[in-house]
Amino acid sequence: MSSTTIAASLPQAGEVQARIYRAPEPITDILGRSVFLSGSVEPGGGERWHLEMIRRLEHLPVTIFDPWRDDWDNTWIQRKHDERFATQTRWELENLRRADIIAVYFAPRSEASVSLLEFGLSAEAKTVVVCCPDGFHRKGNIEILCEEEIQLVDTFGEFVLAVIEKLTTS
Numbered sequence: 001m002s003s004t005t006i007a008a009s010l011p012q013a014g015e016v017q018a019r020i021y022r023a024p025e026p027i028t029d030i031l032g033r034s035v036f037l038s039g040s041v042e043p044g045g046g047e048r049w050h051l052e053m054i055r056r057l058e059h060l061p062v063t064i065f066d067p068w069r070d071d072w073d074n075t076w077i078q079r080k081h082d083e084r085f086a087t088q089t090r091w092e093l094e095n096l097r098r099a100d101i102i103a104v105y106f107a108p109r110s111e112a113s114v115s116l117l118e119f120g121l122s123a124e125a126k127t128v129v130v131c132c133p134d135g136f137h138r139k140g141n142i143e144i145l146c147e148e149e150i151q152l153v154d155t156f157g158e159f160v161l162a163v164i165e166k167l168t169t170s
Contacts, residue, residue, distance in 0.1 A: 018058040023067045023091045027098070033167050034063035036096050038119065039105030039131075040112040041068060049105050049156065056160045062167050065095040096121065102128045103163045105156075106142060108135025123150060127166055131159035 019031040037050045050068055057064060069088065076085045096102060102122045106112050116138065122128055123145060130152045132142045146152035153159050
């Protein structure tokens with residue numbers, strides 16, 4: 001997915017109205033419906049799809065939970081006793097539960113093991129929209145899990161439009 005392709009296929013955003021929270025920021029006030037941005041995150045590089053999603057949603061009176069951290073450090077020990085890691089993980093779990101909608105993006109050529117876990121935790125309990133382009137190593141699993149009740153799209157443009165629709169309709 002290139003940013004040129006994304007920009008050409010999506011409605012243009014307007015004035016910022018959304019309330020955007022990034023991990024580990026405390027949540028002080030919820031504006032309208034809310035969405036948690038779950039999906040492939042590759043610290044230190046890789047696709048920053050969530051920035052484009054935020055840009056496309058920020059004109060709406062909604063709350064966006066973005067788990068991305070610019071200060072993430074790969075030396076953190078991914079265990080409960082590392083307070084930095086534990087704080088991040090707890091922030092994500094709390095806001096997955098809090099959000100009205102979970103938007104999950106599985107980038108091609110990414111592992112997305114935590115996103116798979118978050119998707120599994122949310123699949124039956126929440127309104128979930130999934131984008132899984134060709135090239136994601138577990139696309140078949142995603143397709144089968146989404147068969148009955150979960151909206152699955154193949155392109156980022158469709159993903160943004162589906163999330164907007166879920167946020168603006170009750």
